[in-house]
Amino acid sequence: MAISTVVQKRETPEVSDKLPYAERHRLYMAERSRRLSESVRDIGELPPVENPERKESCRYDLSKFIFTYAPEGKDPFSNEHVRVIHRIENAIFHGGRFVEAVFRGFGKSTISELTAVWATCYGHKHFIPIIGANQTRATDNLDSIKGIFESELLLADFPEVCYPIHALEGINQRSHGQLYLGKPTFIEWSADYLVLPMIEGSAAAGSVILACGITSSKVRGMKKRRGDGVQLRPDFVIIDDPQDEESASSPKQITKRLNIIKKAIIRSAGHTTGMSVVMPCTVIQKNDLVDQLLDPKTNAAWQGERIPFIRRWANAHQTHWLTEYARLRNTYNPDDPEDQLRARAEATAYYVANRPEMDNGCLVSWDYCFAQDEGEISAIQHAYNALIDDGEEVFASEFQNNPLSPPEEEGQLTRDEILAKLNNLKRYDVPTACEKMTAFIDVQGVCLYYVVCGWTADFTGYIVDYGVFPEQHKPYFSLREVTRTLQNNFPGTGQEGAWRAGFDALTTKLIGREWRRDDGTVLRISRVLIDANDGNAAQTVYDFCRQSPHAAIVMPSRGKGITASSAPFSDYRRKVGDRVSEWNWRIPAGKGRTAVRYILFDTNYWKSFVRSRWRVAKGDSGSLSVFGRRPETVRMFSEHMVSEYSVRTEGRGRVVDEWKLRANYSENHFWDCVVGCAVAASEQGILLAGTSANNRPRKAPIKLSELRQKKLTRV
16 A cells, blocks of 8 residues: 655745734745645545454454464464464453463564554553563564554554554654644654554554563663653563573573562552563573473462473384484585485485374474475474484473473482472471571671571471571672672771671671570570681681680581592591591691681582482471472572582592582572581581491500511511
């Protein structure tokens, strides 16, 4: 449909004859210029709707709208497409929060963009932010939406929306001052947002579509005041793939984006208006943002599903696909650029010859998803080609929405395991069976992390308190985000002075507290270990423990990772005054009058020990649990608990789990604290059920006379 500018009849401007000629001429030319400008800016009458029945048939049918008005060609929808679109319709008409995790190539972004156009054109919604993983992606979504509004087919049935847009002729500056029959349309057509034209009788009049990156400052407080003075707030949000590869592997970024969604985006409509949210997305890694929102245990308010590409593998999975077919596809001369095409053609010919048997039993989500230009003839073949070419790990993530755990994380602690150990106790509550209380302090430059545990005689542990000193008054943060520091808390002190003042204040708080059991019995912490591994802080820790009024309770702690190639603690030769335990810790004798004793322990052994405690079922002897009822309250703590992983190594006839910090995890402070609390419990006499209370049997000392007698006997 062609756009023509309607120029209205120009009347001669009226100017009073009483004015001087020069002034009359100036006013005449100014008024003439104004009227000419208005006539050019005025888009004139709208063309009629080309097919009213077609337009009306799509009013409440998003699927039909997509097939009718999408500019590009479309393959037939699968049942999964129909179900996803139906969920979007439900969200628009009835509200709700939906997560639709679909495989790459499903068309989720196209569906999202057409949803925004459909919802605004019919007036179902009036302010739709489209949130992307970053601003660039969000802007790309908006550019695609602009293309839909500029399409000839949409113009044919929605002239009240599209005719003023076409009149811009791609020149965004023309939106300023555009008129329709002499009245402003208030259309806005910028890089970040659209305001649809205010045409009388249009259901879309003044509707807003905003493009925004999820971490952008524009996400908080989203609102738009239109040219007519009306202020709008979002009433429907599309969050299109809110994460990328980098953010999906960062616990800090995951938590940050989850908080933005729950606090800024969902609450952007205010408290008196409901907010509908749809999130078409793909799971990138285990426990990423999408993976967490799909978990009904931790995010029950969100409905969602994972749509895999392969619902069921073929019966010939091993007998045809991954053997002969894979061999044919991968057997070619890498030095010949044409030979790979020959190999793929032979593999396809093999598939054609055996297709009934090779397809048998296989179920795909979308029969029309395959690359015809690459010679593929079915979605089943497309799936197996991807599996063979890119491997199981890529296929599990990009096609199945169910990423594999990285090799180093197999068998490691997971957040789900930690969250399953919430014991429903309140903070500071100590169960009746507890006999000892221990604490550990992890030393950082700006703050002190600490954990307090109660222990029963059989090494059942209850984490009754944890935190940071000085207190931060926020549920989640990283060390770099600590704002209330030791230096702020103790002004005028240097680093050593701030540490010393912090040790004194925190130990006084912990040791001075009465920890009351359920039966009314009062317990006090019997051992506080302070991390002395940091060379910068070690001397301050030693000096404090020696001079503290709680010197009988506080003790420096040093961890040492004993590897498979190192001499084990059991080979340590006891010296006079040493206290040595069979549980891989020892307290060397102090040297000199001013020396302070410290505890040295095998970090590899004790981290594996604590992992085992987390995996013991609640209620069983030797289990470990943490206070709390709601998973979101221990998010930061649980991430610290899974910050490290173990690698099984062998050496010198021993097998040892050696612990390392996971990639993209930098916060392991509470993990260190829990491990330290367990070491302190062992030092205080707590024993795992079924183990001996005695240390490893010592060899009887050999007398000098007996040694001489043995030598004489050998001679």
